[in-house]
Amino acid sequence: MLKESPIESSAQExxxxxxxxxxxxxxxxxxxxxxxxxxxxxRQPMREFHxxxxxxxxxxxxxxxxxxxxxxxxxxxxxxxxxxFHPDETIDTVRALAAWMTWKTAVVDIPLGxxxxxxxxxxxxxxxxxxxxxxxxxxxxxxxxxxxxKDVPAPDVYTNPQIMAWMMDEYRVLVGHHEPxxxxxxxxxxxxxxxxxxxTARGGIFTVREAAKMMNLxxxxxxxxxxxxxxxxxxxHKLASELLGQKIIAVSDSRGGIxxxxxxxxxxxxxxxxxxxxxxxxxxxxxxxxxxxxxxDVAVLYPSALENVITSKNAADIKAKIVAELANGPTTPAAxxxxxxxxxxVIPDFLCNAGGVTVSYFEMVQNSYQFYWDEALTHExxxxxxxxxxxxxxKMAQAKNVNNRVAAYLVAVDRVAQAARLRGWI
Ligand code: GLU
Numbered sequence: 001m002l003k004e005s006p007i008e009s010s011a012q013e014x015x016x017x018x019x020x021x022x023x024x025x026x027x028x029x030x031x032x033x034x035x036x037x038x039x040x041x042x043r044q045p046m047r048e049f050h051x052x053x054x055x056x057x058x059x060x061x062x063x064x065x066x067x068x069x070x071x072x073x074x075x076x077x078x079x080x081x082x083x084x085f086h087p088d089e090t091i092d093t094v095r096a097l098a099a100w101m102t103w104k105t106a107v108v109d110i111p112l113g114x115x116x117x118x119x120x121x122x123x124x125x126x127x128x129x130x131x132x133x134x135x136x137x138x139x140x141x142x143x144x145x146x147x148x149x150k151d152v153p154a155p156d157v158y159t160n161p162q163i164m165a166w167m168m169d170e171y172r173v174l175v176g177h178h179e180p181x182x183x184x185x186x187x188x189x190x191x192x193x194x195x196x197x198x199x200t201a202r203g204g205i206f207t208v209r210e211a212a213k214m215m216n217l218x219x220x221x222x223x224x225x226x227x228x229x230x231x232x233x234x235x236x237h238k239l240a241s242e243l244l245g246q247k248i249i250a251v252s253d254s255r256g257g258i259x260x261x262x263x264x265x266x267x268x269x270x271x272x273x274x275x276x277x278x279x280x281x282x283x284x285x286x287x288x289x290x291x292x293x294x295x296x297d298v299a300v301l302y303p304s305a306l307e308n309v310i311t312s313k314n315a316a317d318i319k320a321k322i323v324a325e326l327a328n329g330p331t332t333p334a335a336x337x338x339x340x341x342x343x344x345x346v347i348p349d350f351l352c353n354a355g356g357v358t359v360s361y362f363e364m365v366q367n368s369y370q371f372y373w374d375e376a377l378t379h380e381x382x383x384x385x386x387x388x389x390x391x392x393x394x395k396m397a398q399a400k401n402v403n404n405r406v407a408a409y410l411v412a413v414d415r416v417a418q419a420a421r422l423r424g425w426i
């Protein structure tokens with residue numbers, strides 16, 4: 001059989017998230033003139049764990065799930081990052097997400113590294129008792145390798161505070177003492193931080209507020225569309241209207257999207273989604289596809305679901321003035337170039353969605369000294385972290401004449417590399 005010609009295969013856009021994460025790093029490494037050893041070191045995870053999790057199902061039969069935990073880099077502090085339960089999970093997705101966590105904790109300058117975990121499963125098809133056994137099984141598999149000084153997991157797509165509580169409890173059973181800071185995103189009753197629930201969206205909203213100032217864009221009454229209606233997407237709806245005065249005209253979830261040019265009411269829509277499991281079919285709205293939602297003529301587009309939704313195929317059709325990436329990895333490198341050329345202001349994922357891990361860090365701090373802050377103090381400290389990070393990246397983009405993603409990489413990679421140098425690793 002004839003081999004595919006190299007020209008054809010290079011024209012094919014790679015959608016492997018880890019290949020994308022490595023390509024993004026390569027670009028930054030070149031501009032930073034990173035020493036080759038450092039570049040090689042930062043292109044790979046420092047450690048990764050692959051394990052099976054046998055789970056007794058309610059039927060009495062056992063199912064074996066595949067789990068991963070990647071500790072991408074811990075030069076700046078313990079690895080940190082969520083655990084995703086998803087049917088399409090792959091090791092390369094977890095590697096990419098772990099790499100992005102490394103750059104995320106660095107860009108907001110918190111003393112942590114980057115990691116990520118995942119299980120290939122569809123939690124929507126599991127009962128609560130099966131989900132509990134799977135969560136405890138995940139913790140049993142990684143317990144020796146996590147802890148407040150090693151690696152601290154948290155929620156991600158399809159995991160939540162209840163799952164964090166089971167994992168924290170399993171850890172206590174295994175090590176024999178309370179260590180609430182082993183995991184973040186816990187319920188408030190078990191050492192969770194006030195303000196962690198909406199932190200990802202809130203942090204992103206702070207960066208949108210600053211971006212609009214830089215662009216002389218008035219956001220009051222300005223339209224927004226939200227792709228994805230999980231934790232980040234729902235709170236983006238609430239906070240973009242409450243804090244910025246935006247009108248949210250379209251939202252979507254994995255089943256499809258809805259549009260109402262007059263704006264969608266948050267409380268009413270969330271109640272509808274809770275009852276029906278989807279936003280599709282919401283009264284007084286017309287159905288649109290996820291693809292069409294991305295191309296709406298809105299002031300701000302909030303991709304808030306999964307990777308690779310803005311690609312070379314649709315980048316030229318994005319009409320939003322600001323793309324605020326609450327999802328991890330929603331935009332491919334080829335699409336980045338098109339958006340930049342077209343003057344779209346992209347707030348890159350590991351800056352825009354760093355609010356979640358920032359408040360996770362606040363949660364670890366509070367767990368360590370067993371003294372808890374109120375929500376107002378969390379908001380204030382989150383605002384200052386996000387605003388500082390925003391301007392550091394914005395100024396870097398202007399100084400180096402690069403897009404915001406490359407600028408964020410320049411800031412983050414430089415910090416991680418410097419930590420590795422100071423440790424004497426490279
Ligand atoms: N999963 C979230 C993220 O991608 C939060 C991670 C954390 O709080 O550690 O940023």
